[in-house]
Amino acid sequence: MKENRCAACGLIKLNRELMKFVSLPTGEFALDFKQTMPLKGVYVCAEKKCIKEAADKRLFNKAFGFDVDTGASDAVLKHVEDVYERYVYSLLRNGRGGGKVVSSAMLKDVNVISRAKYSLISGDVGDDNKSKILHLCGKYNIEYCFFKTKNDYYKNVEGKYRAAYFVLENSLAGKIKNTVDTLRQINNGSA
Ligand SMILES: [Zn+2]
Incomplete structure (x- = not known):
């Protein structure tokens, strides 16, 4: 089973315990809910604390290795909730x-x-x-x-x-x- 490291807390977990975020070809930042998009993903624990930290401290960008406009952490949380x-x-x-x-x-x-x-x-x-x-x-x-x-x-x-x-x-x-x-x-x- 595949594992990845949370971009915020650094813990290694099974992918199904993590959320995968991607940068879409349109430039949009989004949750890859089913983790099936053939795009580089950044993984974060399914927890408010880690999602907020990753957005607030621009850790998504660091993990992607390129600049992505993730928006404010509240917007990221809202997006996750909607999905x-x-x-x-x-x-x-x-x-x-x-x-x-x-x-x-x-x-x-x-x-x-x-x-x-x-x-x-x-x-x-x-x-x-x-x-x-x-x-x-x-x-x-x-x-x-x-x-x-x-x-x-x-x-x-x-x-x-x-x-x-x-x-x-x-x-x-x-x-x-x-x-x-x-x-x-x-x-x-x-x-
Ligand atoms: Zn975490």
Whole structure:
């Protein structure tokens, strides 16, 4: 398995524990989320501390060996967050199309909900819906997280306001959970 050194803290880690940043041919600085772009990458821990340090101290440029306009560290963090969120939404959309993700509209269908492996509950869900959803999660042993708002789901997953999504398939649930967890880890890291 491939390893690289974090440009900020200097620790060597597996690539999957690091984020790879590239300078696109257009000159734009971007996260190579899947680490598949055939471009020289600069690796940084998936932590706010290392991302901020790399941007603030111009360590990205040093590691690239050429000058790249990375923007302020807050902009880099925002970009990373956007990329991770877009990935979660794309997994939810594709899962919905493939029948592996259902929305809270299916709450009453026990045959469906009892198969759920993971739930994303919108952060602004009303108290009534929230207690219903949390009750089901407890009853069927469904792991859950609070992720974004009903309006975010409306805009990015489907054109209806939804309180929550339930992921029915194990591998998809694992992918979504990992992505959300990494996003949390990046955001919670000390500034
Ligand atoms: Zn680091």
